[in-house]
Amino acid sequence: MGDDILATFKILIIGESGVGKSSLMLRFVEDNFDADQSITIGVDFKTKIVNIDGVNVKLAIWDTAGQERFRTLTPSYYRDAQGAILVYDVTKKNTFQKLDLWLNELEIYGTRPSMAKMVVGNKIDQPNREMSRDDGFKFAKKHRTLFVETSAKTSEGVKSAFEEVVRKIMETDGLWDRNPRSDTVNLREEDRSQSFCSSFCSLL
Numbered sequence: 001m002g003d004d005i006l007a008t009f010k011i012l013i014i015g016e017s018g019v020g021k022s023s024l025m026l027r028f029v030e031d032n033f034d035a036d037q038s039i040t041i042g043v044d045f046k047t048k049i050v051n052i053d054g055v056n057v058k059l060a061i062w063d064t065a066g067q068e069r070f071r072t073l074t075p076s077y078y079r080d081a082q083g084a085i086l087v088y089d090v091t092k093k094n095t096f097q098k099l100d101l102w103l104n105e106l107e108i109y110g111t112r113p114s115m116a117k118m119v120v121g122n123k124i125d126q127p128n129r130e131m132s133r134d135d136g137f138k139f140a141k142k143h144r145t146l147f148v149e150t151s152a153k154t155s156e157g158v159k160s161a162f163e164e165v166v167r168k169i170m171e172t173d174g175l176w177d178r179n180p181r182s183d184t185v186n187l188r189e190e191d192r193s194q195s196f197c198s199s200f201c202s203l204l
């Protein structure tokens, strides 16, 4: 395998304000954590190339604002996304209860019916849990989504959260297209000189 990138996947991170969406992206893309992570206004965007089971794919990760007043461009965030990570904070029950609304947004604005969805219970490093692992698991089972618990602070579960979404996208027919390969787009030198001669040299 070379450096070829098989495909580019658009993945959204959604959920209530303060659950750790930006922190999960920062941990996954830059392996970093900021205890004073600032609030997201509108949308933040990062790319990362990952190798999944020997195949390179490029991820375009869209970190959306949890706060309603910063969500003016919602439909364009969702357009063509192949995967979505729905985040709640295990120490805040209300963020878990809002997951239904976030799933509903995906239904309304998502343009790919078979989008891969992952529910993520974040901040498991904290001692004051309000939601158990089982609560998250049951929700995910009911809505047929993937599920994992994470800590953006310690990095536990973060890599799996993103990688499992990518695997799910890859195994879903019709959800993605291969990136055009450079050797099929550009004719090789010998082909080019041949086609030059067959269409032009014979006219001379």
Ligand SMILES: Nc1nc2c(ncn2[C@@H]2O[C@H](COP(=O)(O)OP(=O)(O)OP(=O)(O)O)[C@@H](O)[C@H]2O)c(=O)[nH]1
Pocket (backbone or CB within 6 Å): 015, 016, 017, 018, 019, 020, 021, 022, 023, 024, 034, 035, 036, 037, 038, 039, 040, 041, 064, 065, 066, 067, 122, 123, 124, 125, 126, 150, 151, 152, 153, 154
């Ligand atoms: N202890 C702990 N704190 C976290 C974790 N993830 C995020 N935080 C903190 O929680 C706060 C909010 O995190 P953000 O990543 O800004 O949350 P967000 O969901 O992007 O928030 P919005 O931009 O408002 O939508 C910040 O102070 C983070 O440092 C975690 O796993 N553990």
